[in-house]
Amino acid sequence: MGLQIAATTGCRSSGFNYMLPTSSCARLRLLSSPASLSFNNNLIKRKQIVLRGYNSSKGRRRGGCGIVASSDVATPSVWDDWKPAKASSTPSLSDILWPSAGAFAAMALLGKMDQILALKGLSMTIAPLGAVSAVLFATPSSPAARKYNMFISQIGCAAIGVLAFTIFGPGWVARAAGLAACIAYMIYTGSIHPPAASLPLLFIDGVKLHHLNFWYALFPGAAGCILLSLIQEVVVYLKENFKF
Template sequence: MRSYFQKFRGEHAPLASKASFKDIAFAWGGGFIAIALIGFLTQSLEYPLVLGSFGASCVLLFGFPKSPFSQPRNVIAGHFLSTLIGLLFFHIIGDMWWSMALALATALAVMLATNTVHPPAGSNPIIVFLLGAPWTFLITPTLIGAVILVIVALFYLNLKKSLMYPSYWI
């Protein structure tokens, strides 16, 4: 048991290198454009496209675009599958704390099994339960919003000469 608690001290690995001001400014611009577009479309079309987890998606897309978690298949499928699972548990099993926990754990397992892990999407089952979301939540804001994020990332990230996005599609 003693060695278990000793693990809490960490490995003393070096801290990750800090991003340059130029990279920080570029990431800021991408996050601003992506969420501004989603917000503008939501207001203009009077159609809900904003999802709280999209903020964290922007951190990955524009701060860490080469990460496997930032690739289009992960962003789109991760959000879609996690929301679908949240909706299934919410509407079929019911609005109970243990159902929400099962939904989150199942979404995590499905993303791992399908190699579509997108950490921000892990919050989608919780969001479904908190909002009491209808089935249409799967398409809007989830699917349409995730696609918009990827489209913005495609156009914006490729403006940077030293970057090619995505690393892969499928």
């Protein structure tokens, strides 16, 4: 038989175990007396304090631990949102030209389609598609430019606009309810696409669109986005392969 003893240091657990023979257990009686235990506890506490002081000073030398507070750190200002964002680099001429050319081509094609559809009283050139062009051509990697976000929000928000007009009729109640429902819909479906939020307002106030009824969910918003998506692919290709 033997007695097992475990020892730990003050910084981290580095326990070690060893066995004492039975004949040595008598020696432990002296060490286990109250006076001896008090002395040993005090000694251990002193060692812990020394080790903590050593480690903290060592950490300060190495910069490994500790918190430094300085009054020189710049705090954000309430006016920062009114300042232009700091760009990592100045955009090249091609980064400006190709998105602008894509927007011109998009509106030109939509305008040509308007001439074809004019006899039927339809139009493809609506204001929300101008905002969609800015999102797709200028920020093609942003979440709002994702195809899922664009089509889910365009179709859903357009249908919500028709529903709001059907329930509340023309007026501010339909606009407010339609816009609120669109924002809730986009958040719930994870399809945030800001230009789509204007579709209910466009339908409620656009007398020429009322005859479309729920076809408005697909035309002209979703149909126009198909054309814009194709042009976006061309713009992205030109930006990546023809830089100047």
